[in-house]
């Protein structure tokens with residue numbers, strides 16, 4: 355009996371090999387599969403738009419300014435800086451693997467990536483533009499006209515086409531092949547002992563009740579501050595802003611923990627500078643459990659194994675503006 359328990363626990367921490375498919379199926383986290391883009395030309399156009407600062411009033415801010423794909427798809431700031439150095443109200447989540455979210459934004463107010471992508475262009479505190487002016491810019495540039503025409507078979511360009519293309523690009527921003535995924539798929543050497551023990555703690559203490567699935571989050575809205583309230587100066591109230599229901603106050607979308615090593619600082623207010631601090635807060639507030647230093651370090655070690663292969667592509671070279679292109683207003 356003791357022997358049997360020992361074997362099972364060795365199995366569960368992956369010290370001895372088990373048939374990989376069976377093991378992965380029993381885990382609360384699944385590996386991320388590589389993106390299979392349906393339309394390469396659409397993805398290419400979306401990539402150009404993602405990097406094009408001319409979709410902002412200043413001509414200076416692109417999606418990539420706040421979702422920097424060289425830095426884990428975020429800006430690594432507590433809250434973002436928008437048009438005219440506007441101080442943003444909330445921390446920018448990563449765009450990596452965001453296609454797996456049940457909805458977009460911390461409060462889930464956009465149902466999908468297409469609906470989300472229209473938001474920042476017209477948000478006065480982000481890109482500070484209007485959809486009409488953004489489309490006017492694109493219409494004034496012959497290469498954009500040609501690309502939109504080929505893809506949408508129309509001489510017109512509208513914001514729906516712009517957001518379709520951006521969403522198609524964002525769907526390719528997945529990060530497979532993390533060390534943890536290799537372990538899930540049966541490569542038992544992919545994790546060391548500390549990382550495995552961290553994963554075990556992560557599972558057994560209940561983190562996976564909220565952080566699960568392929569994205570290790572993104573699948574539900576949960577209250578932040580279950581065992582004790584979260585203290586913050588941020589005015590964000592989470593899901594309540596969308597539903598107006600009292601029960602939804604301080605319910606936030608559970609963030610993905612994929613690439614969490616890269617997406618500091620943490621929480622919707624960006625108040626936790628380090629993973630150690632975020633893990634400590636989660637233990638106490640969400641589970642009523644205080645991890646000692648060693649346990650905390652093990653969980654952090656596990657979380658760092660969730661860093662996957664970052665999207666790689668050629669930097670898009672954007673077509674120049676023309677005499678007809680509306681001029682940027684960086685200070686207006």
Ligand code: HEC
Nearest residue numbers: 416417420434435436444445446447452458459460474480
């Ligand atoms: C000025 C900084 C800024 C710019 C520019 C910006 N974003 Fe964001 N983005 C944010 C912030 C902040 C949030 C979180 C807002 C919230 O939840 O209320 C966000 C949220 C998102 C999300 C939701 C992710 C999730 O997990 O919920 C996606 C997707 C996204 N942005 C894509 C884009 C795209 C596409 C563009 C360009 C059209 C863009 N962003 C431009 C700051 C920015």
Ligand code: HEC
Nearest residue numbers: 560561564576578606608609620621622632633636637640
């Ligand atoms: C009851 C659900 C729940 C449980 C259990 C839970 N979390 Fe969370 N986690 C959340 C929510 C919700 C947030 C977002 C909070 C916010 O900023 O509004 C979050 C945020 C995080 C973040 C910050 C991610 C980021 O990008 O900002 C980390 C790291 C994290 N959790 C790790 C853990 C760990 C480790 C455990 C177990 C000790 C755990 N969580 C348990 C719901 C949960």
